Amino acid sequence: MNKRILVTGGLGYIGSHTVIALHENNYEVVIVDNLSNSDKSFLKKITDITGKSPDFECFDLTDLIPLKRFFDTHPIDGIIHFAAFKAVRESVKIPLKYYYNNLVSLIQLLQEFQARGLDNFIFSSSCTVYGQADKLPIKEDAPLKPLESPYGSTKQMSEQILRDYANIHIKKVVSLRYFNPIGAHLSIKIGEFPLGIPQNLVPFITQTAIGMHPKLSIFGGDYNTKDGTAIRDYIHVYDLAKAHVAALSRLLRGKNRSSFEVFNLGTGRGHSVLEVVKAFERILNKSFDYQIIDRRSGDIEAAYADTSLAEKELGWKAEISLEEALQTAWAWEKKIASDKEKF
Ligand code: NAD
Ligand code: WQD
16 A cells, blocks of 8 residues: 655645655655645646645644544655745744744644654754854754744754654654755746745746846845855755655655654755856846845855765755756746736
């Protein structure tokens, strides 16, 4: 019998790509999503790509009654927990919204897990937990720094909750710390839908290229980096999705080395903002309008992953280059624009 996996937030950006990767590896999937930052049309798109329909339950994970009902009626072999709010700047303005959604969802899921003797929990964490690391590339044992955003704090707190839970109940838990996910599925049938004006670099670049913004503002040209702009590790979303399948398989086969494990998911390569812009110009085959302005508050100078632990333990490595990832992001932006024109 195929294993049945609960994917919370499975209609969101990373979740939907991961559902595809799970289908491709013969897992049965049941998605729980409240559609607070996603669209139900992604269900059909997933089916178009994989030929399989995931089950779907629409409710809010902070709502205990449907959550209990869900577990009463759905046997599962593991969970990948993506559902969370993720807008860093909004979290500074409305911290309780973030603490409530991200922490209450997690705690209630764990309580149900524990009550029902379930196991195998994969959590979406973030490189944001490191703050500005002292050493690059960043290893998993780098100290976690105090953070400026409540969003980032929810990731640090969630990891602590999971660590304590896994240790005392002897459960298998993996926390995956994503670096900067970008791009769209190679079919260009699904991708990212940022709400409002995107805060993240790549959707802002593609929206600017399609004419939605006059130009890109690069935040900071005076960092201590090769060209003065900040450095990040941009990883294609489908590479990221495949790492979840690798982590799940490790847990299901009991290959974990401890009850709580942490892995960095990045490419291991750092690119400056200007390098991303130049790579995008090569795709457009023309120059791209930008200005360099002051640093954005809360930003760090440089972050990229040491991925050797994930390579060794998960047998996983990112394969898609920055340029290919940007190509998919650009193709997706054009697809959104042409779909809008049709309606
Ligand atoms: P997303 O917003 O596209 O997906 C999250 C999904 O969860 C959405 O479909 C939303 O409707 C759902 N959701 C949120 N709260 C819910 C709740 N209480 N009950 C049910 N459903 C709920 O975000 P994403 O980019 O796919 O991120 C997925 C996870 O990865 C998040 O935990 C995020 O913090 C983490 N992460 C994202 C990034 C990134 O840059 N995208 C980087 C590091 C970590
Ligand atoms: C990348 C670089 C910006 C927009 C965020 C979250 C973090 C994690 C990953 C979830 C930075 C620069 C951006 C623009 C720019 N997400 N930039 N002009 O800041 O690394 O991290 O996503 O866990 O928590 O904070 O990603 O894409 O916003 O920025 O110059 O219009 O691009 O300053 O150097 P970031 P990003």
